[in-house]
Amino acid sequence: MIRLLKSTALALTVAAIVPGSAIASGYPSKTITFICPYSAGGGGDTASRMIAKLAGDMMGVKINVENKTGGGATIGIGAVSKAKPDGYTVGFVSTSPITIRPHMMKAPYHPLKDLTYISQFVASNQPLVVLKDSKFKTLKDVIDYAKANPGKLKWSTSVQRGGPHVAVEAMFKAEGAKATFIPFKGGSKVLAALLGGTIDVGMMSEGTKATLDGQTRILAEGTPNKNPVAPDVPTLTEAGYPIAPAIFFGVAGPAGLSKEVLDKWDAVMAKVVKSPEFVALASQRKWALDFAGHDAFTKIVHADYNAAKIAVAEIGMK
């Protein structure tokens, strides 16, 4: 009871202090809008709200999260790209709508021209998993089976036409193997389909916890970051395949943000990712904290965008 009262009091105090301290000079001096292109409750939304709260507390202003969803996250990011570049509208960005989807659809922004990349704070893992007692022991077993039985291997991933989808198709293409992609909506449904025997192979972030839980086995990692649960397993590029795109969570703003704004966010985000709250959230969600400031993040985006452009054209995905 006392604990509840204490926590309520704390929450109220935080709420009361925030608007009061918004009188500091320079950037920021008023409420910042943080656009989350994903709906309330998902991973992107949780991350956005956590950042809004922690960064807001550190900057001494209120940061409001606005969910603007739709169009495979391109609508929300489009809204960020069209905002006034004064630093008072920023947003959450993730891999697919930045480095992958624009090669296949008409996005309402050009990822390299219309956005400023502020910082990357998470690089999640995308393990390629099979059931624990699967006959596939290595990535080579999967490839050999797909080569020997064209179209018989059934696989899926969380987001159709997202980064991991492109990466795995590029791998099959490079090997001259043919597999059948079975679409499911979201990583937890891919895991359910894998456990239920509907598909043979899956690539989704949920695979990390499922492997910890003893349900699955990791055969490869679809991003450049080694999987912490299976550090010996190669990434797709280490295994000699065309791409292993970074699956990042980051903050971006419209093109032409001032140096003052970028410096402020660089400093604050570096502290946010080290805060105990964020570290706890990330470790529970199995996000790999991987901070990259404005310069490094911009480089990652450019490199992955160009690599994906070639891969997408190669496999002919539209």
Place this chain on the structure above:
Amino acid sequence: MDLILEGLALSFTLESLLAITIGVAAGQILGAIPGLTASMAVALIIPYSFYFSPWVGIPMLLGMFKGSFFGASTTAILIRTPGTPAAAATVLDGHPLAQQGKGAKAMKMALYASVFGDTFSDICLIFFASLLAIVALSFGPAEYTVLIVLALGSLGMLSSRPAWKGVMAMLLGVVIGMIGLDPITASERLTFGNPELEEGIGLIPMLIGFLAVSEVFQQMNDKTEDLSSAAVRFSTNREDNRVSWLEFKSCVPVLFRSSILGTIIGAMPGLGATVAAFIAYGEARRTSKTPEEFGKGSLEGIAAPEAANNAVSGSNLIPLLAFGIPGDIAAALILGAFMIQGINVGPLAFSQNPVPLYAIYGALILANLVNLVLGFGLVRIARFAVKVPRRLLLVSVLVIASAGSYALRGSLFDIQLVFVFGLLGFVMIRFGFPTVPLLIGFILVPLLEENLRTVLLLASTYDESLLFVFTRPAFVTMTVLMVLGALFFARRRWRKRAVPTSES
């Protein structure tokens, strides 16, 4: 046993009881407001949940989800506005009852059914979680397809006269449901290049417009009604404001059947509470002794969807606890809250540290009791709230409908949708087209398409082609049950015909 007691002790404390009460109350209110969902509220409080003890935060969350299902049905009954999509089927019989002055009876029936469904599925979760989870995982696209075909079969009996109008309405629903990305190739369909349409027509703005706003237009157009009279009238007869023991007893078979259906559907990732409510409604009508009452204010027609949608809320924790797979957004949020608090859920949790799981069970059962008690309060408040003059209520509904659908994803386009569908509903009622077939076409047929086409895609990977479905035990079991059921039905009908009753 000690571990169970230890777990229950965590949730049976004064602070978690208080947290549950706050959660249920907030859930009931949020549920009643169209567009605002418990999921949104939970997302808002997650950044603060670090400052709560786990046994304050998690019970509050569970209470919120449970409360929202009942809250949503009060507005569905009284003003034809389902607070959440899961209450859309409750409109069908709840609103006619309210129009007869029996709104309080309808709300109480919904409350009893909600708590019944909740309790039933919680008990299943506690005792049969691992068994049910294995059954649920054995359901793949092939089994979903059969299930949806069955549902369409029983809902098809909600036929209207003339039949062609019902068919037209359903086809229109199918076309609207097809807008968006093709479920298999992910290419755009019927979007006319508009990115707003890429993810399809949102269920919430569509339902709010089609059910609530159309009703507002209807009432505005009705010149015989006095606009300053109370918006919803309540009968002064005591019997019309309560559910008698006899009435409740007559609903018990429906309550059990619907709770079983809801529990099974909830345990399978991918179908959800709205689908469960419609399937249970169709099933209740098919097995009812008085199917002609459905759509006119049948108590069974309220009991079925309410028991089923609440049963989903308990059983969607089944795949979560057994396999770490969240069945829907509510379960995903609960998973998130557990993780923030450092509580592992998933297949290893029972052997590693089961105490938090027992505490969750305790909180679930406690939340059901609180839901029942607070529900009576909400019925009273709701009765009072709709006593405002009609002209005020109609305007408020329009404002809430717009604000609620905007809040959902911050899209002005959704407000436009609300009014487009309001107009569509108004025109359809005006020209005597039934509205339910459109909802069924919109909600169920795209699911059927998605699963059927996945089955066809899967078939291409098997040597035996489409016959691969007969290698799946769940599919074979379902098919056998379906054939037996059809035979049983045919026999009963044949007997009825052989022995003419005095009525005919």
